[in-house]
Amino acid sequence: MSGDQEGNQQRGDQRMSGQGEAADRFADDPAFAVHEGGKLEVRPTRRITSIADLALTYTPGVARVSSAIAAEPELARRFTWAPRVVAVVSDGTAVLGLGDIGPAAALPVMEGKACLFSEFAGLSAVPIVLATTDVDEIVATVTALAPSFGGINLEDISAPRCFEIEARLRERLGIPVMHDDQHGTAIVVLAALRNAARVVGRPLGDLRVVVGGAGAAGVACTKILLEAGIGDIAVADSRGVVHTGREDLTPTKQWIAANTNRAGHAGSLIDAMAGADVYLGLSGGSVPGSAVATMAEGCIVFSLANPIPEVDPEVAAKYAAVVATGRSDLPNQINNVLAFPGVFRGAIDAGATAITEEMKLAAATAIADVVGDEARSDYVVPSPLDRRVAAAVAEAVAACAREQGVTV
Amino acid sequence: MSGDQEGNQQRGDQRMSGQGEAADRFADDPAFAVHEGGKLEVRPTRRITSIADLALTYTPGVARVSSAIAAEPELARRFTWAPRVVAVVSDGTAVLGLGDIGPAAALPVMEGKACLFSEFAGLSAVPIVLATTDVDEIVATVTALAPSFGGINLEDISAPRCFEIEARLRERLGIPVMHDDQHGTAIVVLAALRNAARVVGRPLGDLRVVVGGAGAAGVACTKILLEAGIGDIAVADSRGVVHTGREDLTPTKQWIAANTNRAGHAGSLIDAMAGADVYLGLSGGSVPGSAVATMAEGCIVFSLANPIPEVDPEVAAKYAAVVATGRSDLPNQINNVLAFPGVFRGAIDAGATAITEEMKLAAATAIADVVGDEARSDYVVPSPLDRRVAAAVAEAVAACAREQGVTV
Numbered sequence: 128m129s130g131d132q133e134g135n136q137q138r139g140d141q142r143m144s145g146q147g148e149a150a151d152r153f154a155d156d157p158a159f160a161v162h163e164g165g166k167l168e169v170r171p172t173r174r175i176t177s178i179a180d181l182a183l184t185y186t187p188g189v190a191r192v193s194s195a196i197a198a199e200p201e202l203a204r205r206f207t208w209a210p211r212v213v214a215v216v217s218d219g220t221a222v223l224g225l226g227d228i229g230p231a232a233a234l235p236v237m238e239g240k241a242c243l244f245s246e247f248a249g250l251s252a253v254p255i256v257l258a259t260t261d262v263d264e265i266v267a268t269v270t271a272l273a274p275s276f277g278g279i280n281l282e283d284i285s286a287p288r289c290f291e292i293e294a295r296l297r298e299r300l301g302i303p304v305m306h307d308d309q310h311g312t313a314i315v316v317l318a319a320l321r322n323a324a325r326v327v328g329r330p331l332g333d334l335r336v337v338v339g340g341a342g343a344a345g346v347a348c349t350k351i352l353l354e355a356g357i358g359d360i361a362v363a364d365s366r367g368v369v370h371t372g373r374e375d376l377t378p379t380k381q382w383i384a385a386n387t388n389r390a391g392h393a394g395s396l397i398d399a400m401a402g403a404d405v406y407l408g409l410s411g412g413s414v415p416g417s418a419v420a421t422m423a424e425g426c427i428v429f430s431l432a433n434p435i436p437e438v439d440p441e442v443a444a445k446y447a448a449v450v451a452t453g454r455s456d457l458p459n460q461i462n463n464v465l466a467f468p469g470v471f472r473g474a475i476d477a478g479a480t481a482i483t484e485e486m487k488l489a490a491a492t493a494i495a496d497v498v499g500d501e502a503r504s505d506y507v508v509p510s511p512l513d514r515r516v517a518a519a520v521a522e523a524v525a526a527c528a529r530e531q532g533v534t535v
Numbered sequence: 536m537s538g539d540q541e542g543n544q545q546r547g548d549q550r551m552s553g554q555g556e557a558a559d560r561f562a563d564d565p566a567f568a569v570h571e572g573g574k575l576e577v578r579p580t581r582r583i584t585s586i587a588d589l590a591l592t593y594t595p596g597v598a599r600v601s602s603a604i605a606a607e608p609e610l611a612r613r614f615t616w617a618p619r620v621v622a623v624v625s626d627g628t629a630v631l632g633l634g635d636i637g638p639a640a641a642l643p644v645m646e647g648k649a650c651l652f653s654e655f656a657g658l659s660a661v662p663i664v665l666a667t668t669d670v671d672e673i674v675a676t677v678t679a680l681a682p683s684f685g686g687i688n689l690e691d692i693s694a695p696r697c698f699e700i701e702a703r704l705r706e707r708l709g710i711p712v713m714h715d716d717q718h719g720t721a722i723v724v725l726a727a728l729r730n731a732a733r734v735v736g737r738p739l740g741d742l743r744v745v746v747g748g749a750g751a752a753g754v755a756c757t758k759i760l761l762e763a764g765i766g767d768i769a770v771a772d773s774r775g776v777v778h779t780g781r782e783d784l785t786p787t788k789q790w791i792a793a794n795t796n797r798a799g800h801a802g803s804l805i806d807a808m809a810g811a812d813v814y815l816g817l818s819g820g821s822v823p824g825s826a827v828a829t830m831a832e833g834c835i836v837f838s839l840a841n842p843i844p845e846v847d848p849e850v851a852a853k854y855a856a857v858v859a860t861g862r863s864d865l866p867n868q869i870n871n872v873l874a875f876p877g878v879f880r881g882a883i884d885a886g887a888t889a890i891t892e893e894m895k896l897a898a899a900t901a902i903a904d905v906v907g908d909e910a911r912s913d914y915v916v917p918s919p920l921d922r923r924v925a926a927a928v929a930e931a932v933a934a935c936a937r938e939q940g941v942t943v
Contacts, residue, residue: 153603156596156599157591157596158591158596158597158599158600159599159600159603159614161581161591161592161596162597162600162614162615163613163614164580164613164616164619165580165614165615165616165617165619165620166579166580166581166592166616167577167578167579167580167616167659168577168578168580168616168659169575169576169577169578169620169649169653169659169660169661170575170576170577170578170653170659171574171575171649171650171653171654172572172573172574172575172576173569173574173650174654175650175651175654175920176920177920178863178918178919178920181863181872181919181920182863183565183566183569184569184574184647184650184651185644185647185648185650185651185872186631186647186841186861186863187841187842187863188564188565188566188569189566189570189631189643189644189647190631190632190633190644191564191566191567192566192567192570192643193630193631193633193636193640193641193642193643193644194633194636194640195561195567196636196639196640196642196643197633197636197637197640200637200639200640203639203640203642205571205572206567206570206571206572206573206643207570207573207639207642207643207646208572208573208574208575208576208642208646208662209573209639209642211572211573212573212577222601223594223597223598223601224598225598225601225602225605228601228602228604228605229605229608230682230683231604231608231611231615231617231682232601232602232604232605232608232611233601234601234604234611234615234616234617234682234683235597235600235601235604235614235615236593236597236598236601238615238616239592239593239594239597240593241577241579242579242581242583242592242593243583243592243593245577245578245579246579246582246583251575251576251577251578252577253577253661253683254616254683255680255683256617256680256682256683257679257680257682257683258678258679258680258681258682259679264675264679265679267672267675267676268675268676268679268680270666271665271666271667271672271673271676272663272664272665272666272676272680273666274638274639274642274664274665274666275638275642275661275662275663275664275665433594433595434595453594455586455589455590455594455595464589464593510586511586511589512583512584512585512586512589
């Protein structure tokens with residue numbers, strides 16, 4: 128072996144091993160080729176090619192750096208990588224549309240997330256998939272490993288556990304913690320809705336919104352839309368509109384019931400859609416075109432189930448002025464990658480100790496403003512590849528954190 | 536921002552921030568410059584520059600890979616990075632010679648270790664420093680995050696907790712677990728002693744050894760020397776030779792008492808050194824030259840405290856045929872980097888479920904054999920930069936694992 132070259136060689140060799148017969152099974156799908164051997168690597172920022180390098184990177188030089196941090200803990204922000212590394216933490220219980228597939232099967236998704244952190248925000252990110260689904264154990268584990276990281280991106284953890292896990296970690300840890308399935312989605316939905324309102328010529332706060340789904344994303348979207356000034360929101364779960372008369376509500380849904388449904392709906396999602404300006408689908412399942420037909424003139428349909436939207440996009444287009452989905456092959460893709468890289472980058476740049484509601488609202492506005500005056504019915508959010516977005520989001524989030532004073 | 540270039544630019548900018556006045560304080564010591572911004576980064580193995588890339592690395596393509604792993608868990612070995620990533624885990628309680636300095640101050644050491652894994656074995660490694668020193672919590676935390684990694688390198692955890700933590704994790708986890716302060720040191724000490732015995736023309740098993748120190752390294756060195764066939768070993772802690780008549784012994788030291796001290800020493804370390812062939816210093820503190828003068832003709836002194844060896848190396852050289860230290864500025868540096876990269880690389884290459892005693896012995900022999908016939912008094916171990924070592928160790932360890940059948 129002779130250093131990196133040979134190291135890479137060995138990695139290459141290893142990736143080749145075990146193929147042969149097996150390769151045939153996966154050869155037709157390029158996704159498997161992209162995942163061969165995993166999608167990440169950890170590399171030193173400087174090579175070690177001399178005894179002098181070794182004596183600076185490792186002992187005895189490193190002892191002087193460790194001693195300095197022991198004496199002045201804030202020096203860890205400058206002389207370790209931790210403040211610039213995000214842990215992407217999942218227990219594998221709610222992975223994409225696949226459900227509870229466990230930590231090993233969730234790992235490719237977390238690796239992908241880490242790739243996006245690097246690609247769009249220049250941040251290092253490490254996937255941490257957990258062999259437990261117990262709330263107390265997850266909180267204890269993430270708390271224990273927190274000194275290793277500058278931020279915690281919770282991912283693909285099922286509701287309602289995700290609410291408690293995030294809330295407890297936010298309370299315990301002095302670094303940014305965000306459950307992306309909630310807040311990443313909410314930020315991008317709000318950004319898209321800002322521009323959709325502009326396209327249909329309506330003030331955001333006047334829109335009457337129906338949210339289909341009261342899971343992680345449904346709850347977070349409802350909250351951010353309330354914070355953005357939308358007063359008339361009805362939220363439906365699989366049993367119909369969430370209202371204060373229901374006795375089957377979790378604490379989170381009790382909060383929803385108390386803070387939404389000004390109009391007093393008590394029936395089904397489809398009942399509530401009649402006359403609504405916005406349908407926000409976050410539930411999966413199927414909503415018939417006939418329900419969209421009952422919505423208000425110039426309505427907005429965000430149907431985000433992936434890969435099969437709740438409302439068929441072609442049918443939705445017959446009735447709606449703006450249609451958005453989660454699909455990359457259609458216009459107006461609501462993709463979390465527009466939010467999380469810049470949100471964490473901004474929080475980390477500012478030395479933020481938390482990601483506040485105001486920082487999320489600032490992120491949504493920044494995403495919307497990248498589109499700005501160019502907004503039209505098939506362009507309410509930027510492309511997920513638009514390199515301007517993460518920088519704009521990071522700047523807005525960092526400015527907000529500094530203004531709020533939630534920084535180290 | 537425009538991808539990696541801008542990402543790196545931002546990283547660069549960030550590293551610059553906070554310097555100015557502060558830079559002056561650390562400008563005289565190049566170790567701080569090497570640590571500015573940390574020493575590691577996580578990078579994707581492939582760029583994401585198109586919607587097609589995004590659809591393969593992330594949704595929807597990644598869902599097919601995750602589904603395949605959910606159906607056939609062993610596919611995680613091929614399609615995730617986990618099998619090739621080592622977690623370098625520390626609670627910061629016994630860091631170098633600095634003692635209990637906590638997780639943040641320990642991090643530069645763990646980052647350095649991760650650099651060495653990459654540099655010498657082409658393995659990715661992630662530092663995990665823990666906000667707990669409780670044995671149960673450490674075991675629970677590492678168990679919870681184990682599906683994210685292919686091996687666990689425990690580091691700088693104080694004795695006697697390190698023994699229980701390692702033993703419990705080895706029992707629980709089906710991946711290689713090794714406390715490097717114990718076994719990395721032991722492997723390199725055995726390698727060096729094999730060649731030192733050759734230099735002085737003695738069979739290894741005939742040597743009479745005195746070990747100064749019964750902490751993590753002292754215990755592990757004693758065990759590996761016993762396994763290598765050395766029958767006459769006396770181990771001393773700060774209260775003198777460990778023997779069965781003492782009533783102050785921890786369970787680990789009770790084991791030492793029961794399995795060493797054939798000669799029945801009951802006095803001090805210095806008493807036991809009289810007539811001994813080998814002194815192995817792993818305790819820190821100071822041992823006078825007069826004690827070395829009482830050792831046998833052609834004796835061997837390994838004095839590994841760093842940066843100040845227990846026996847002054849110049850004094851030791853007056854009496855000893857072979858002198859080794861932990862220092863990089865003297866010949867015969869006993870440096871763990873000769874062992875751990877190759878040990879983990881070999882274990883991972885073979886798909887080993889554990890690092891067995893036999894694999895450690897094979898590693899020691901492989902290190903010794905890199906020196907082989909060239910052994911002389913000032914060359915009993917290879918240079919820590921010798922690129923042949925990790926490859927030789929990996930090959931020997933992998934072969935041993937396969938032979939023992941401790942593989943997935």
